[in-house]
Amino acid sequence: MALKMVKGSIDRMFDKNLQDLVRGIRNHKEDEAKYISQCIDEIKQELKQDNIAVKANAVCKLTYLQMLGYDISWAAFNIIEVMSASKFTFKRIGYLAASQCFHEGTDVIMLTTNQIRKDLSSPNQYDTGVALTGLSCFVTPDLARDLANDIMTLMSHTKPYIRKKAVLIMYKVFLKYPESLRPAFPRLKEKLEDPDPGVQSAAVNVICELARRNPKNYLSLAPLFFKLMTSSTNNWVLIKIIKLFGALTPLEPRLGKKLIEPLTNLIHSTSAMSLLYECVNTVIAVLISLSSGMPNHSASIQLCVQKLRILIEDSDQNLKYLGLLAMSKILKTHPKSVQSHKDLILQCLDDKDESIRLRALDLLYGMVSKKNLMEIVKKLMIHVDKAEGTTYRDELLTKIIDICSQSNYQYITNFEWYISILVELTRLEGTRHGHLIAAQMLDVAIRVKAIRKFAVSQMAMLLDNAHLIASNTQRNGICEVLYAAAWICGEFSEHLEEANQTLEAMLRPKVTTLPGHIQAVYVQNMVKLYASILQQKEQAGEKEAAQEITQLMIERLPQFVQSADLEVQERASCILQLIKYIQKLQVKEVPVAEEVIALFAGELNPVAPKAQKKVPVPEGLDLDAWINEPPSDSESEDEKPKTIFHEEEQRHSRHRQPEIDEEELARRREARKQEQANNPFYIKSSPSPQKRYQDTPGVEHIPVVQIDLSVPLKVPGMPMSDQYVKLEEERRHKQKLEKDKKKKKQKKEKRGKHHRHNSLHTESEEDIAPAHHVDIITEEMPENALPSDEDDKDPNDPYKALDIDLDKPLADSEKLPVQRHRNVETLKSPDSEVPLVEKKSKKPKKKEKKHKDKERDKGKKKEKEKKVVEEEEEEEEKKGEDLDFWLSTAPPTAPTPQAQSEPGTGTAVVAESQEVKKEEREEQDEEEEDEGKKSSKHKKKKHKKEKEEKSKDKKKSKKKSHHSEEEPPVSVQNGTLEDEPLPPMSSYRLLAENPYIKMTYDIQGNLQNDSQVTVSVIFENKSTSFLKSMELNVLDSLNTKMLRPEGSSVHDGIPVPFQLPPGISNEAQFVFTLQSIVMAQKLKGTLSFIVKNDEGSTHEKLDFKLHFSCASYLITTPCYSDAFAKLLESGDLHMSSIKVDGISISFQHLLAKICFHHHFSVVERVDSCASMYSRSIQGHHVCLLVKKGENSVSIDGKCNDSTLLSNLLDEMKETLSKC
């Protein structure tokens, strides 16, 4: 410390760097907090200094402290300061700090927008990289909106390092700013075919992530991904793609069929477990979606199960775990295939790893059947006994209950067994799940009427032995079962044999130690018990016994009246008064039992959990309106209670007329006896006196059997469920014998599995009849309940916003917001007008324009509007059909991936390319149809495709012969060429070059403005020096002028908004205004710049001539053939022709060239003849008819302006003559 003091304040900045801080913290283990707060004070001082190095050091230390859990949000502004340092070292630290601690709530985050934009366009790729990385952690909706366009530009950066980062971050941008998805998607899609594998895999990652959330919008990409899947060798990419297919197949089962083969091949061949696991998972998903129609799908399932078995048997715990996990997916649809591995799974229950045991338990849940339920549960019970640790034991308990209760007790054949299991589970020490057991007891007792008697007897025993359960305070959880026991005994007291004894058990003083809510139930139900005893005694004429029981109540109830629990107290005092009143009546020898029992009359029905929500509001019911305007008169009041308690009436009627049904009853009893006689294990009981409940309207038709204890219970309250297992086995054996006999006599009626849910009358696939007939009451739902289950959808799904149709063409309004660069304010940044719609086009920019134009057309030609809309719809339809076709052309023996990649079939030509398939389809079509005339069907199809495709289909006849390398291009969507093996073309032409710098440029028409074009210039530093202060100037002509910032004169140049380190290139845009566009223009200009190297700096100049060709005023615009025909017929167009000889390139390449360099799109193409269309920025229509002869090409053109046309044709002649 003293040393530090000596150091003084001058070099405070040196007193602690990160290492010192870390060391200091480690040396101050005892008073760490104090030490750190001291450090934070120092850091605050450091942050106040002007020196950026000191600040950066401080921020770095803060980042470390943040990790230790200290709040550093107060330094957010300082972090931004460090982010904006010009030195990479500091910038890196600043962005790291920001990515660690910024989030949407950080208010200064909006201050970063411009800094980030600047860094994104930095000539240093690592600046850009660090900004992208940081942004990916803290991007907010605002940042996403403001920077989307900049990032999108970076997706086409020359450096793959930047491209891949830009692509990855787009996903975050989409999430925060869903509007950017459509404009950016085409470029993203292009990146799937980026030459750099890193970029490609980034694009796959992003699209897969998107598609997983909203698969239906990405179905049209399936062919492309299929191609990637069969060609990629990168497991990381493969896994993503395969996962994506897993998401797509449920929407398109045919896709599944196509996938099975390559996936099984991968399963067989791959050595990477991660890939194998992914394939198996996807095959499972595919098979699930292909519920039918796969002939050999059992083979695939077998393969999966077999592979998974290998995983499960592996000694690696991880593989074991995943194997079980995947197995559980198969289980859902193919339970049989999994059930044969029951041994293996039961074995996993003994695994030392708890997570594996839990997985195995999950599996068991799905593996049970009527046949094996008892056996599995028995095994589980053994595990319960020996399980260590309450967590696992509780898990087991829950699982047992889940397994037994699943699908409405579907697999339980013997409910006595189940009740016994539940009772056995109450012996579990320290479980937290007493309430679960209680809920099951209640549910079963209420819903399985036939079991009530047995349940009541068991519950009575539980109550009797309540001291065992409640004695231990640690076993608190389990005393919940007493709640159920008390309720069941009370509610179904008519089944109680020893009601007195149970009542006494409930009145024991010990009860008052139970939790309040349980005591409350006790109190309530002891009255029910009391009522039924009373009735019994009265009917038997035992008045004294009746009075005795009343006396007992009066004596014992006060202990509850004194309870601290309000609920208990209230109920007890109420009831005490009631009973005192009864006592009075009893003394007067008035029969009271009927009235007392009426208090608890009526059957309770279970109500489905969602029932309340599903009650529809009846028509005409206004819930806000008054129900009763005036107070009703006495008469109606009398009636009301009746309707409310109408169940009471039922009950009375039951009392009054049991004899009426006597005959019917007898008949049924007879039938039942017969049945029971067939079952030697059924222990017959004398019918109990209380059978009234059987006559409840609505359940009469169900034969309900009285159940007696089939096993004498050795330990009171602790029945041995195992004995049921044995019994059950014998019973089944017997049943089987009987059945065999029956079979001979009559054909057995087998009912489908789906009937099982509501009743157990039907036989399971294993032909096991339940031990006794049980009526499981289904839970009640209101009438007219809507079957829909919308409640399952989460309205807050963040991915919902990304559910966007990506196939629809972009509208004018769909653009990314563009922020202009400050020093070129009046210039349009290139992307403002850019693209957005392209599909894989090499020149994205054009496409957008096309679409926009299309939209514009719509506006202008109202009469056509409808058509256009239809066409668009058809277009979409077409997409679907394309997929259809792609899918349908894969016959079972279809080209496997290997076959597809065989060189002999002509690389891209085969199968995989969607486009080629389209052609094929068209060929088929054509075979059916007359060539010249297109039937309406044909026409329709054509509309759907865009022009170029149309032209394709006309060419049918030739096509077949073409199928080799010369394959004509044909597949052009949206007017540009796709996927074709065309020579690389660049629209950038050389502008000027010297030893320092090379400039190439491209001119784009500006859609928004009919008198502007944008010139994009790429500056490439060829030297080893640093180029800066670049300024570009041109000599304006009368017609064409460079757009300069306001206030500057025509002699001022425009600064290029960046500097160029050695070897770096970057692009800048300049906007020019023009008046006439019918002639080509040339402008002279100069680029001045400063060359800086070790020897110093020199000023350099480079002159150039900027050539505005007429073609650069054209915008690629799609046009449909009928619109095209109308245009030609209109007669407003001037005509001109040219002919070029000595053409050796294929027609397809030729068309591609015209499309690319002259901004045309193909309307139709028939054989070696094509019609093409384009539009100028000032709205001139230009139509071409291109015919190819032996070695020549002739072009007839029509255009509104003859000068423009002839100039265009001249330019074209020049292009073509170079061919």
Add this chain to the structure above:
Amino acid sequence: MMRFMLLFSRQGKLRLQKWYLATADKDKKKMVRELMQVVLARKPKMCSFLEWRDLKVVYKRYASLYFCCAIEGQDNELITLELIHRYVELLDKYFGSVCELDIIFNFEKAYFILDEFVMGGEIQDTSKKSVLKAIEQADLLQEEDESPRSVLEEMGLA
């Protein structure tokens, strides 16, 4: 998509945290504490995966450090394990047989390497070579930066 990655020691000290979904500090702390407890409580022979909240957690222990990733339901556990391993290899290559102290004292480097390897929760480059190259070049840039800095600082002092 990976949601976050944590590095912590056997004693429960956080050594590195990277969140791919911006999260408020309070939630981060809570999740880190909770997850550390869960993971540290697991026995050595247990499998590396666990389900936690609505996420899947993949972790692996290297010496005294736990590397722990939280991924989404549909992600592949094995490839995440591979990712962790690669990251460790990268650290190893960069620091030359890495140890916990390297990461403590150069925690920002560990972050830089991670940032070159994984971005926005997705793997960025599957090639170790190109990740290391990017880091080396960025470091080079930093060193270039640093030499003039000391001069500046001296000027600032004077």
